[in-house]
Amino acid sequence: SQxxxxxxxxxxxxxxKTATLTCNYTNYSPAYLQWYRQDPGRGPVFLLLIRExxxxxxxxxxxxxxxxxxxxxLFHITASQPADSATYLCALDGFADTGRRALTFGSGTRxxxxx
Amino acid sequence: DTAVSQTPKYLVxxxxxxxxxxxxxxxGHDTMYWYKQDSKKFLKIMFSYNNKELIINETxxxxxxxxxxxxxxxxxxxxxxELGDSAVYFCASSQVPYTGTGRSAQETQxxxxxxxxxxx
Numbered sequence: 340s341q342x343x344x345x346x347x348x349x350x351x352x353x354x355x356k357t358a359t360l361t362c363n364y365t366n367y368s369p370a371y372l373q374w375y376r377q378d379p380g381r382g383p384v385f386l387l388l389i390r391e392x393x394x395x396x397x398x399x400x401x402x403x404x405x406x407x408x409x410x411x412x413l414f415h416i417t418a419s420q421p422a423d424s425a426t427y428l429c430a431l432d433g434f435a436d437t438g439r440r441a442l443t444f445g446s447g448t449r450x451x452x453x454x
Numbered sequence: 455d456t457a458v459s460q461t462p463k464y465l466v467x468x469x470x471x472x473x474x475x476x477x478x479x480x481x482g483h484d485t486m487y488w489y490k491q492d493s494k495k496f497l498k499i500m501f502s503y504n505n506k507e508l509i510i511n512e513t514x515x516x517x518x519x520x521x522x523x524x525x526x527x528x529x530x531x532x533x534x535x536e537l538g539d540s541a542v543y544f545c546a547s548s549q550v551p552y553t554g555t556g557r558s559a560q561e562t563q564x565x566x567x568x569x570x571x572x573x574x
Contacts, residue, residue: 373562380564381496382458382544428497441510442563444497 343431343445351451352419358446360382362429367443369433372412373404377426377447386427387414404406419452426450460545467535475530475569477545484508486528487563488520489547503528509532534553535573541569549558550568 344363365453371390388397389405389412389434396403402415414428416423426447433443458479467473479486487510490501502510506522517533528545545566 380568382546382568383563384565385562390563426495441499443499449498 341371341443342430343367343443345427345429345445346448347446349449349451351453352356354420354452354454358416358419358423358450358452359428360413360427360450362445364410364431365386366412367431367433369407369431371432373430373432373442374401374412374414375428375444376427378437383428383446389398407437416450421452424450424452443454458545458547458564460543460569461567462569463567464570466573466574467534468557469537471535472531472533473535474532475543477528477530477566479526479545479547479562479566481545481547481549483549483564484525485548486522486525488528488530489544489546489565491542491544491568493505493541497557501528501530503526520559534543535571537573540571540573542570544568546562 342365354428360407369391371388373388374386376386377383387396387398387401388402389403391407393405400417406412412429414427425450428447430442430443430444461476465473485504487502489497490500492499500514501520503522505525519531520528521528522528546563548563
């Protein structure tokens with residue numbers, strides 16, 4: 340069956356360092372992959388979208404890579420700041436087991452940036 | 455100017471009761487969704503409506519009934535609440551619907567602040 344895996348353990352890094360979060364998937368044919376940020380008590384907020392034929396996408400301090408051979412996406416935040424502390428969700432836009440297109444979310448990785 | 459709003463923010467109720475959660479979006483989007491986020495933080499789609507028409511209905515008990523009076527509103531009514539219904543429910547909207555098999559460009563989803571439901 341389809342599975343999306345994100346590191347369930349929190350990632351703790353020092354301010355100024357680069358944070359790298361991983362999203363692995365199996366049994367999917369995603370057309371797009373999206374990354375969202377979720378703060379405690381709030382709804383997810385869209386950050387970046389990358390297409391299946393794109394290797395890399397950047398937006399300010401954010402960078403996303405998408406390797407459809409490895410079935411993996413990496414999400415990088417460079418020069419991290421305490422304000423970047425949040426849970427980051429990856430979401431695969433592709434065909435679910437039902438054969439219908441859907442956006443399916445991973446459980447997210449919590450990032451904690453220490454000052 | 456909240457893009458996607460939900461009411462109430464918190465809902466505490468007894469098992470067996472019937473309750474509703476309201477959602478409104480002012481983005482002019484054609485598609486709205488309901489998601490459930492459980493204690494393990496998995497966000498799972500429940501329903502999707504495009505222009506007041508149901509297009510996705512995942513494996514959700516029929517105690518849950520979405521209602522879309524117009525394309526800016528998608529309310530969720532839950533009958534005979536059970537302990538396992540306790541979760542955070544998010545409403546979302548997008549311009550492009552998830553309907554068929556095409557691989558056209560998809561837009562992102564805009565989420566509401568969530569409704570925290572606790573069934574006692």
